[in-house]
Amino acid sequence: MAEGLHFGGIKTTRSSVIKNPLQLHPPPSQKLCFSSFVALSIFLSRKLRASYNSRVSKISCEAKKIGKLERDETANVSSSSYGNSLSCVMKFGGSSVASAERMREVADLILCFPNEKPVIVLSAMGKTTNMLLLAGEKAVSCGVTNVLWIEELRFIKDLHIRTVNELEVDQSTIGKHLEDLEQLLKGIAMIKELTPRTRDYLVSFGECMSTRIFAAYLNKKGIKARQYDAFEIGFITTDDFTNAEILDATYPAVAKRLYDDWTSDPAIAVVTGFLGKGFSTCAVTTLGRGGSDLTATAIGKALGLQEIQVWKDVDGVLTCDPNIHSHAQPIPYLSFDEAAELAYCGAQVLHPQSMKPARDGNIPVRVKNSYNRNASGTLITKSRDISKAVLTSIVLKRNVTTLDIISTRMLGSFGFLSKVFSIFADLGISVDVVATSEVSISLTLDPSRIWSRELIQQELDHLVEELEKVAVVTLLQRRSIISLIGNVQKSSLILEKAFHVFQNLGVNVQMISQGASKVNISLVVDDNEAEHCLRSLHKAFFESGLPELHVQHENQNGSPPGL
Numbered sequence: 001m002a003e004g005l006h007f008g009g010i011k012t013t014r015s016s017v018i019k020n021p022l023q024l025h026p027p028p029s030q031k032l033c034f035s036s037f038v039a040l041s042i043f044l045s046r047k048l049r050a051s052y053n054s055r056v057s058k059i060s061c062e063a064k065k066i067g068k069l070e071r072d073e074t075a076n077v078s079s080s081s082y083g084n085s086l087s088c089v090m091k092f093g094g095s096s097v098a099s100a101e102r103m104r105e106v107a108d109l110i111l112c113f114p115n116e117k118p119v120i121v122l123s124a125m126g127k128t129t130n131m132l133l134l135a136g137e138k139a140v141s142c143g144v145t146n147v148l149w150i151e152e153l154r155f156i157k158d159l160h161i162r163t164v165n166e167l168e169v170d171q172s173t174i175g176k177h178l179e180d181l182e183q184l185l186k187g188i189a190m191i192k193e194l195t196p197r198t199r200d201y202l203v204s205f206g207e208c209m210s211t212r213i214f215a216a217y218l219n220k221k222g223i224k225a226r227q228y229d230a231f232e233i234g235f236i237t238t239d240d241f242t243n244a245e246i247l248d249a250t251y252p253a254v255a256k257r258l259y260d261d262w263t264s265d266p267a268i269a270v271v272t273g274f275l276g277k278g279f280s281t282c283a284v285t286t287l288g289r290g291g292s293d294l295t296a297t298a299i300g301k302a303l304g305l306q307e308i309q310v311w312k313d314v315d316g317v318l319t320c321d322p323n324i325h326s327h328a329q330p331i332p333y334l335s336f337d338e339a340a341e342l343a344y345c346g347a348q349v350l351h352p353q354s355m356k357p358a359r360d361g362n363i364p365v366r367v368k369n370s371y372n373r374n375a376s377g378t379l380i381t382k383s384r385d386i387s388k389a390v391l392t393s394i395v396l397k398r399n400v401t402t403l404d405i406i407s408t409r410m411l412g413s414f415g416f417l418s419k420v421f422s423i424f425a426d427l428g429i430s431v432d433v434v435a436t437s438e439v440s441i442s443l444t445l446d447p448s449r450i451w452s453r454e455l456i457q458q459e460l461d462h463l464v465e466e467l468e469k470v471a472v473v474t475l476l477q478r479r480s481i482i483s484l485i486g487n488v489q490k491s492s493l494i495l496e497k498a499f500h501v502f503q504n505l506g507v508n509v510q511m512i513s514q515g516a517s518k519v520n521i522s523l524v525v526d527d528n529e530a531e532h533c534l535r536s537l538h539k540a541f542f543e544s545g546l547p548e549l550h551v552q553h554e555n556q557n558g559s560p561p562g563l
């Protein structure tokens with residue numbers, strides 16, 4: 001069974017649960033609205049304590065009303081003074097701001113657009129987030145007295161102090177943060193524990209420092225800039241530490257704060273990417289690895305800006321991961337659906353949820369290379385003409401676990417499927433690719449909603465134990481999902497070509513699934529064959545002179561957009 005070929009649809013479980021809607025902590029700029037909201041909520045909770053569900057629906061209704069009022073206000077805002085001058089958001093990832101030299105170049109790049117006053121979103125410098133996580137893990141077991149010797153802490157301090165010195169900005173810009181970081185690591189060493197909540201607070205130092213340094217540098221150059229911590233300006237999220245979701249109240253709050261500040265004292269906003277504030281805990285949360293892309297699109301939507309620019313270290317979204325195959329080529333145009341699918345399938349280049357605000361606000365996203373400004377990049381819009389396109393991109397997700405679950409026929413087919421998925425829901429485990437028949441299911445487990453957390457063995461054992469109550473279960477590890485993103489209307493052509501490649505390589509495809517999104521076909525192969533497969537597939541689809549990638553995107557007037 002495990003080696004068989006399964007056909008099916010893709011199912012993903014990505015949901016957020018609002019745990020305590022009565023404890024919404026307002027951003028400062030919304031005190032009036034939210035205090036009435038909270039008062040109303042408390043009143044409701046007393047009156048309706050017996051009925052939790054009805055309480056939740058009334059509160060969300062009230063929140064929508066508040067949101068609407070604020071939205072109307074911001075609608076005027078973005079079409080008037082604010083919108084005229086602030087037309088885009090520019091996000092620079094860690095690779096773009098990895099050093100003082102890079103920060104100088106980014107500042108110059110911003111100055112290349114003298115008519116724009118962009119909102120800037122920054123990630124932490126270079127690999128700072130990874131370093132902070134490693135430092136935290138080491139602190140758990142190294143003992144308080146050894147914290148100062150943690151290599152990663154020393155690296156982070158050196159990098160930031162060197163950057164401040166080279167840019168000739170005041171050391172006090174980040175002095176307090178470096179002290180607090182040291183104290184935090186000592187605290188972790190003392191309690192010998194690193195909870196997800198502390199982890200989020202720990203990594204927040206990266207973005208808090210990069211934005212402070214950059215804003216100080218812009219000011220030093222005579223460009224008036226103002227630094228913002230996203231968690232202080234209304235980025236309200238669920239309390240799912242390490243992978244929080246942005247709540248709707250964020251959009252009016254952020255728009256109001258940035259707008260109010262801009263009108264009273266215009267300055268370029270430099271906002272921390274990746275961070276938010278949990279709505280019931282009020283603690284710092286993070287949006288999942290790579291979450292600064294999402295911060296940027298959320299700001300774009302909040303302010304109704306004309307364009308969202310995401311500046312990376314590659315010439316746009318590419319036909320495959322350039323680290324696996326050096327012949328990866330930039331994709332000139334993508335739809336939001338294609339880009340979202342690509343990200344969900346594991347392409348590191350974009351945060352999986354970052355397309356949603358852009359799609360909701362219908363704001364084009366441009367992916368550009370801060371190391372090669374003249375490259376056209378990738379323009380992501382609502383729709384593009386894919387009638388002549390076949391394949392857009394190939395994405396690889398490694399180290400995946402697959403499960404074959406065959407009913408013991410204790411339950412009918414309907415009962416079987418619902419029982420299996422309720423087990424996953426109860427254990428909070430996300431499912432990625434699914435192929436089903438009446439009495440069997442093959443699926444891959446998404447090892448993480450965030451990319452860093454592996455499903456630990458204990459969790460897997462427990463899952464299998466529960467499933468074995470209704471089924472025979474075979475667990476297979478070290479598998480890879482190869483996702484073919486493209487025009488699924490041409491699935492026969494894609495599959496014919498792909499299977500020709502697999503046959504030539506002598507590779508056995510273990511599962512195949514076509515997503516409901518109509519832009520993705522996923523194939524499961526052994527981990528150790530996956531990279532070779534990807535390279536061969538890329539050669540077959542993209543390196544044999546096929547013209548499909550260069551199909552022009554058409555805007556609503558039918559004319560291609562200017563780049």
Ligand SMILES: Nc1ncnc2c1ncn2[C@@H]1O[C@H](COP(=O)(O)OP(=O)(O)O)[C@@H](O)[C@H]1O
Nearest residue numbers: 093094095312313314317318320321347348349
């Ligand atoms: N399909 C792809 N297209 C472009 N880049 C990709 C793709 N798949 C993986 N990558 C990797 O993603 C990196 C860019 O994403 P990321 O590291 O998040 O950038 P940044 O930190 O600048 O925001 C590239 O350097 C590249 O190695």
Ligand SMILES: N[C@@H](CC(=O)OP(=O)(O)O)C(=O)O
Nearest residue numbers: 093094123129289290291292
């Ligand atoms: N610094 C965070 C957030 C982020 O978006 O980073 P980057 O833009 O460098 O991928 C991370 O490393 O996950």
